[in-house]
Amino acid sequence: TPTADIRKRCFTLFKAEYKDTYSTILETWKEAKELENMGGTLAQRQQVFDKSKKNLNHMFTALSKAHGFEGAYLLAGRVVNQDGGLGHVMTPGGAGESSAQPFFATRCRAGDDEIIGHFKVHI
16 A cells, blocks of 8 residues: 555656646546446436536547537446436537437437437447
8 A cells, every 4th residue: 555655656656747737637537436336316316427427528629629629429428227327428519419419310210318318328
């Protein structure tokens, strides 16, 4: 087990290497750990899902504004009998059909609800 001094030096080097993004990296790691230990109530799962969705949307929007990167993603809960309402689509320009570029509707011929349904069957 590393000593407190070694952990402190590692963290200092980590922050120096990723000075602009280290807090986002750590927050994403924390969320991944939370999702790893996904027990709990449906309300707790919904809260973690909503927080993750918000952070991913923010990250996609920031990347688009800062660097011109675009992306689309699907997020859904995988516990069949509990996660019926846990589904989200993010496409360039915004979410869903109101988006300037409805990626899944145009390329997959499926609206948000349909593409989430297909994705849930896949996972």
